Amino acid sequence: MLSGNSRGGLMLVVFAALPAAAVADGSVVDKVYHPYVEQLEWELEWRAVQEQNSPASAAQRQATHRVGLGRAVSEFVFAEAYLVGREGSDSGFTIDAWELEALWQLSEQGEFLLDYGLLFELEKYRHEEIWEYSTTLLLERELGRFSATANLGVIYEWGDDIEDEFETAAALQARYRHSPLLEPALELYLGEDTRALGPMLLGMARLGSRQALRWEAGVVWGLDATTADYTLRAVLEYEF
Amino acid sequence: MKRAQQWACAVLCSLAAGMAQARTPVFELEIRDHLFIPEDIVIPANTKVKLVVINHDVTPEEFESYELNREKVILGGSKANIFIGPLAPGIYPFFGEFNPRTAQGRVVVE
Numbered sequence: 108m109l110s111g112n113s114r115g116g117l118m119l120v121v122f123a124a125l126p127a128a129a130v131a132d133g134s135v136v137d138k139v140y141h142p143y144v145e146q147l148e149w150e151l152e153w154r155a156v157q158e159q160n161s162p163a164s165a166a167q168r169q170a171t172h173r174v175g176l177g178r179a180v181s182e183f184v185f186a187e188a189y190l191v192g193r194e195g196s197d198s199g200f201t202i203d204a205w206e207l208e209a210l211w212q213l214s215e216q217g218e219f220l221l222d223y224g225l226l227f228e229l230e231k232y233r234h235e236e237i238w239e240y241s242t243t244l245l246l247e248r249e250l251g252r253f254s255a256t257a258n259l260g261v262i263y264e265w266g267d268d269i270e271d272e273f274e275t276a277a278a279l280q281a282r283y284r285h286s287p288l289l290e291p292a293l294e295l296y297l298g299e300d301t302r303a304l305g306p307m308l309l310g311m312a313r314l315g316s317r318q319a320l321r322w323e324a325g326v327v328w329g330l331d332a333t334t335a336d337y338t339l340r341a342v343l344e345y346e347f
Numbered sequence: 348m349k350r351a352q353q354w355a356c357a358v359l360c361s362l363a364a365g366m367a368q369a370r371t372p373v374f375e376l377e378i379r380d381h382l383f384i385p386e387d388i389v390i391p392a393n394t395k396v397k398l399v400v401i402n403h404d405v406t407p408e409e410f411e412s413y414e415l416n417r418e419k420v421i422l423g424g425s426k427a428n429i430f431i432g433p434l435a436p437g438i439y440p441f442f443g444e445f446n447p448r449t450a451q452g453r454v455v456v457e
Binding site for chain 1: 395407416417419420422429432444445447
């Protein structure tokens, strides 16, 4: 856990880096992360994103699936490893990448005006020399039954099969905590080739002591010509 | 100069946050034999408070409340801080996820 001064300095470093980077190309529609870690928790996760008529890939349909296993390694750090599979309207399903991520909770929930966290992700394509590393600042603010979340990321891509470059990505979520089973939300995604907005439904069903199933599903629509017409997004998480 | 102003702003914001935290009322909640003691905690309305939860059991427990939007694991023989509020007057139930049948309580906001 960081002190207030360290956290302020860290935020300045992240924000100072943002304007210097280009904005992320390709779709940046994915899960919106919250800056919290639940100690002792294990998680089995599947999530999928399917773009329809994406100008970036020139495919009518392109889907990305992630299957991950994660656990809280301390009170404030959660680590997860994924296998990433992709398929398109003109290509079959292949597992073509692996990904490691670590989420670091920086403040106690509700302690300050904003709750802070950092997300570190490293992805490597299996059959191509492409690496991708990102650092994302996670911010959340509770306003009564509403929660507003922002993910502000700086991404670096490098390797023999890709042009080395910095990019940025942003995801914003406004969520209404109606009930554990049903929380409506609105999400906005911004990247170089992404301007997308749409509704989501989130929920959680308790399966027993220390067991729960969380789910998210929704669609975001492209707001400009460089974004897929619409993108379906779904998450299933089994927590134990 | 601009960077110096940013650092000054960060330091001032941190000091302000620290001062605000110093004024936050503190309430203690204990866990003994898989029970929350006291079961009812009365806190003032429209005020952020800090709950210091002390787990005297040797096993972990989780303070959980959808109404309070909080989930926090407290390991056996340790304590944790949980910040809640500001809240409107009302009753906000919570429970221990490791022992939900016995570990139950309520935050009463008046």
